[in-house]
Amino acid sequence: MTTASSYIACQDCDALYHERRLDRGEVARCRRCGALLYRARSGGLANAVALTLTAAICFVIANAFPLLGFKLEGRVQENILLTGVLELWHAGMWSLAVLVFLASIGAPALRIAGLLYVLVPLQLGRSAPGLRAALRYLQYLRPWSMVEVYMLGLLVAIVKLSQLATIVSGTALYAFVALMLALAAADAVLEPRQLWQRLRALAPA
Ligand SMILES: [Zn+2]
Known part of the structure; x- marks a missing residue:
């Protein structure tokens, strides 16, 4: 996973997303391929x-x-x-x-x-x-x-x-x-x- 300022790229398909704060227990997945982007810990x-x-x-x-x-x-x-x-x-x-x-x-x-x-x-x-x-x-x-x-x-x-x-x-x-x-x-x-x-x-x- 590559991060640059508030952007995050999917490690599997390179789709680019705006990073947003997650609540406890939430996970962010790629909309295109479903890969895990990041999780709230x-x-x-x-x-x-x-x-x-x-x-x-x-x-x-x-x-x-x-x-x-x-x-x-x-x-x-x-x-x-x-x-x-x-x-x-x-x-x-x-x-x-x-x-x-x-x-x-x-x-x-x-x-x-x-x-x-x-x-x-x-x-x-x-x-x-x-x-x-x-x-x-x-x-x-x-x-x-x-x-x-x-x-x-x-x-x-x-x-x-x-x-x-x-x-x-x-x-x-x-x-x-x-x-x-x-x-x-x-x-x-x-x-x-x-x-x-x-x-x-x-x-x-
Ligand atoms: Zn993806």
């Missing part, structure tokens, strides 16, 4: 800040505490989130190690930091250097943060390995689930259009 920004802060706390816990433990013949081996990446690296699968690191740790960390950098000043009505660039970079980064895919991989591993050893779920596993839910919820309440509007109101270009 009051309090979306405050909720997004709260959810992103939750995600940041969960991210720290998910990285600092044991993720999974394997109990086999009396021995318990605990692994943290980074263990898998290091194991891949030591096994000589460097490109896969880098990819797993980026998708499970690097990109989510950058994304949470970027979201906080953009959302907190906007919520407080303040400007910060490079806000526009940060907002653009967040949109590019979104597909690279694949916490959900990593979670799915973890679940498959747990089911497969549970036949060989006793699996002990660690604190980080619960934090990782909460991180996934908090990030998905922040995405659901975030309306990029609302962010750009706030940004324009702060520093008219």
